[in-house]
Amino acid sequence: MGLILGSGTTKPQYPYDQWYGVQGDFTSQDYLLTRVGNLDLHRTLPLQSKLRRFVENEDGSVKYYLGANDSRIKDSGAAADITGASGNVMLEIPEHYVRVEISGTKWIYAISEYPLPGFVKKERMAISPWFATYNQSTGKPQSGCFLTWDGNNVARGETGLPIFVANASQCRGGNNTSGWDDTYRSLVGMPRTNVAKSTVRGWCNTAANGIHHGAYRAYNTIAWFQRIEYASLHCQDTYTTTLTADGFHQGGLGSGCSVDGGQWNTHNGYNPFVPCGVTATLGNNTGKVTFTVKNWQNGGTDKDIQVTSYRGLETPYEYLWMLADDVLVHHSPDTEDAKSTIYLCTDPTKFTSHSDSATTVPEGYIAMTDLPRSSGYIKTNAFAGELGLSFPDKIGGDSNKGICDYFWHPGATASGWYGALLSAVASFGATAGFGFLDASYRSSDAFARIGFRLCRG
Numbered sequence: 001m002g003l004i005l006g007s008g009t010t011k012p013q014y015p016y017d018q019w020y021g022v023q024g025d026f027t028s029q030d031y032l033l034t035r036v037g038n039l040d041l042h043r044t045l046p047l048q049s050k051l052r053r054f055v056e057n058e059d060g061s062v063k064y065y066l067g068a069n070d071s072r073i074k075d076s077g078a079a080a081d082i083t084g085a086s087g088n089v090m091l092e093i094p095e096h097y098v099r100v101e102i103s104g105t106k107w108i109y110a111i112s113e114y115p116l117p118g119f120v121k122k123e124r125m126a127i128s129p130w131f132a133t134y135n136q137s138t139g140k141p142q143s144g145c146f147l148t149w150d151g152n153n154v155a156r157g158e159t160g161l162p163i164f165v166a167n168a169s170q171c172r173g174g175n176n177t178s179g180w181d182d183t184y185r186s187l188v189g190m191p192r193t194n195v196a197k198s199t200v201r202g203w204c205n206t207a208a209n210g211i212h213h214g215a216y217r218a219y220n221t222i223a224w225f226q227r228i229e230y231a232s233l234h235c236q237d238t239y240t241t242t243l244t245a246d247g248f249h250q251g252g253l254g255s256g257c258s259v260d261g262g263q264w265n266t267h268n269g270y271n272p273f274v275p276c277g278v279t280a281t282l283g284n285n286t287g288k289v290t291f292t293v294k295n296w297q298n299g300g301t302d303k304d305i306q307v308t309s310y311r312g313l314e315t316p317y318e319y320l321w322m323l324a325d326d327v328l329v330h331h332s333p334d335t336e337d338a339k340s341t342i343y344l345c346t347d348p349t350k351f352t353s354h355s356d357s358a359t360t361v362p363e364g365y366i367a368m369t370d371l372p373r374s375s376g377y378i379k380t381n382a383f384a385g386e387l388g389l390s391f392p393d394k395i396g397g398d399s400n401k402g403i404c405d406y407f408w409h410p411g412a413t414a415s416g417w418y419g420a421l422l423s424a425v426a427s428f429g430a431t432a433g434f435g436f437l438d439a440s441y442r443s444s445d446a447f448a449r450i451g452f453r454l455c456r457g
Helices: 038-042 198-205 216-230 259-267
Strands: 022-026 034-037 052-056 062-067 068-074 089-093 096-103 106-112 120-122 125-127 132-136 140-142 287-293 304-312 320-323 327-331 340-344 366-368 376-384 391-393 406-408 416-418
Touching: 022 038, 022 216, 034 038, 034 106, 068 089, 089 216, 106 216, 140 198, 216 391, 366 376, 366 391
Parallel strands: none
Antiparallel strands: 022 034, 022 106, 052 062, 052 089, 062 068, 089 125, 096 106, 096 120, 132 140, 287 304, 327 340, 327 416, 340 366, 376 391, 376 406
């Protein structure tokens, strides 16, 4: 990619000043970035402030926005239905403009509310604020919160288990084990997992209503909103609400729903353990909510889980792997041309799993960039395409160096088409994050730890 903003300085040389962003250096291992552009916009964060939860109509239009500080009410103050029964709950990503500059070893990622010279328009998108589920009665995927509340706390029965709304079992999550209902292993109210991309694609019926589970573009956009807000590539850096002396956000979002993998397997076989929507009380704000999992270690010991939400995006990483139906990866073995190339499709009607051994590129998918040829912490990202998307470029970083997140490659003998998993699971610790990418699983793979988010755009 050539020079886009010109001059390579920390501020493009033109009269328009209504943009803000961050600058980094490909040769630096420092995860901290330099704020550039209009510094007042770094304080007011106009685009980040437009991330809003809402209930949608069947065609994806807004039925009503939810309360800025409490998603259980409408922005008008009236009670809201966030179960998904009257419309999926979604998170709106506003229309905005983006521009990437690369000059020598330095790069700038800039965003604006306005169509400034050279900036590229990114259309409005939407993504479910939490992992989605499937309604067995309607035969459709659903984004909703099925919890009931005791004030701002999750309502619980005499055994300490959460109390859900009537008929919540129609949207049982995980691997849909009904025999666990009314036990500490219950999957009622949880994200649906253990389904392949093609199955979710069939549920969505994109051609009919426009909804899909191609999450890469929306997720990567929110990732850059967070990186710009905190001027950092380390999303797991210590969480703090204290601003810098200059009025900027600092630190990161901290860990996600971190648990020991062996204990998780013993608890419920790697199925989800945090119900959808536990951060409804935060509204569109960034913060953490404590959720208590009953009988975590089967001996009566409970476990408190810290559930993160970034401006309405609940469990942004370190909970479940997330399917991304808009990207595919092709690996060639070392005996051939030894490439691992990631492909992107922006037309949801053309999303496909493709045959693992196919020798052709599926219709609608465009090569973005070559990925690293081995697993490891990501050192640098590559920017590809006019929409400012980023992908792992080189490994050699660490949990607090470079991108600070991990890339998984299936190995030197890998051949053919693979899917892509984002965000990483609760037992992956420091490897998880907005930049995490696992390209070692086939599109047909389905596991209890893999979920999906509904998307539009």
